[in-house]
Amino acid sequence: MREPLPPDMFDEICPSGLAPIRFGDKWAPLVIACLEHGPRRFSxxxxxxxxxxxxxxxxxxxxxxxxxxxxRTSHPGTPPRVEYELTPLGRSLLEPMKVVCAWAGEHWEELLDAREAYDNRLREAR
Incomplete structure (x- = not known):
């Protein structure tokens, strides 16, 4: 039996949200991180x-x-059970993602300051 995923796995203020590099869409890196230790069901x-x-x-x-x-693997049964799992290609992203997250963590303050300055300039321009 696999360990359940912790509900607080991703803090609302998570460096992954600050990383300027995107792996797929907004949520893709978090999904990939959830699948790091094996297949998971949608729920x-x-x-x-x-x-x-x-x-x-x-x-x-x-x-x-x-x-x-x-x-995506669908297992027969009632109800059918579907699991998602990283492919070897997906697994190859884990290390680069860790590097990007570490970088974002190191530059957290600079990233927040830059975003705040940008947002302030936009507000002032209106």
């Missing part, structure tokens, strides 16, 4: 990804599947 992914709507999570999973980063 398991929803626990730490509670800020993502079911429609948004489905869109991310389909995009990752389309790009060859995630595989």
């Amino acid at each position: 398991e992914l929803r626990v730490p990804l509670r800020r993502v709507t079911p429609k948004g999570l489905t869109k991310s999973l389909r995009g990752l599947e389309r790009d060859g980063l995630v595989s």
Whole structure:
């Protein structure tokens, strides 16, 4: 039996949200991180990804599947059970993602300051 994903796996103020480099869509890196330790069902992914709507999570999973980063396996039964798992190509992203997250963590203050300055300039221009 796999360990359940912790509900607080992704803090609302998470460096991954600040990283200027995107791996797929907005939620894709978080989905990839959830799948790092093995296959997961949609309902398991929803626990730490509670800020993502079911429609948004489905869109991310389909995009990752389309790009060859995630595989979807449907197991027969009543009800049918579907699991998502990283492919070897998807696993190859784990290390670069960790490097980007570490970089964002190191530059957290600079990134926040830059975003705040940009937003202030936009407000002043109006």
